[in-house]
Amino acid sequence: MDTTRREWLKSGGGVTLFTLLAAAGWLKPDHALAQAWSKSAFEAKTVDEVEKALGIGAPAQSKDITFVSTPDIAENGAVVPIGIASAIPKTEAIAILIEKNPSTLTANFDIPAGTDPAISTRVKMAQTSNVYALVKADGKYYVASKEIKVTLGGCGG
Amino acid sequence: MPDPMKIRATLVGDSTEVKTIISHEMETGQRKDGQGKIVPAWFIQTVTATYAGKTVLSAQWGPAVAKNPFLAFKFKGGAKGEKVQITWVDNRGEKRTDEAVIG
Numbered sequence: 448m449d450t451t452r453r454e455w456l457k458s459g460g461g462v463t464l465f466t467l468l469a470a471a472g473w474l475k476p477d478h479a480l481a482q483a484w485s486k487s488a489f490e491a492k493t494v495d496e497v498e499k500a501l502g503i504g505a506p507a508q509s510k511d512i513t514f515v516s517t518p519d520i521a522e523n524g525a526v527v528p529i530g531i532a533s534a535i536p537k538t539e540a541i542a543i544l545i546e547k548n549p550s551t552l553t554a555n556f557d558i559p560a561g562t563d564p565a566i567s568t569r570v571k572m573a574q575t576s577n578v579y580a581l582v583k584a585d586g587k588y589y590v591a592s593k594e595i596k597v598t599l600g601g602c603g604g
Numbered sequence: 605m606p607d608p609m610k611i612r613a614t615l616v617g618d619s620t621e622v623k624t625i626i627s628h629e630m631e632t633g634q635r636k637d638g639q640g641k642i643v644p645a646w647f648i649q650t651v652t653a654t655y656a657g658k659t660v661l662s663a664q665w666g667p668a669v670a671k672n673p674f675l676a677f678k679f680k681g682g683a684k685g686e687k688v689q690i691t692w693v694d695n696r697g698e699k700r701t702d703e704a705v706i707g
Contacts, residue, residue, distance in 0.1 A: 569670035
């Protein structure tokens, strides 16, 4: 494991590598909902910008995406549990977008065939905001949203 | 060397439920220290879980994932005694892999 780590360090770290690849045009926007970490998508400031960075149009609203064990009110913005489940067939990816965070895109999960289209994690929220669950299924995009009220913000501290 | 992750993999029916807590600061790059200087961003960018040589989940994260990230998911298959592996890489290029035996 140490060898790999050294190689990573030698190559100047992941960020530089990805930046170079992105600059060289190797990372096309449509690969953003795949393996590589997309700088442009993660630095986008609005939901529209994220969608643009991911190279997708306006997603369709869907009632088949549900928030599981996600609070309506979060007392501590530093740790907000978010669970998202998609009942849309052939779900390939699930992304979490938080509208009023400094950067909107929070996490993006690729769901290979055989893995349940449901994930849970914990995020930071700067303030009360709409949280969007963006789902890619069979090449199409769907979205659902939920407002989470935050009583104590999780950024800037 | 970063601290190990806590991974629990449990066979439920014909699926394996994986729950993990990764030990990581997940510094946003927004916060200021005592001297008013911005603490540089330091966060996990990619997480990959594999079982039997096959990727069962991969994720890209931004700095808004909470400190010491929690992640839970479920995949079809898996057998008691087999191993699930999780690897993360952060924006400094630091990397860690841990594994858990499915129970």
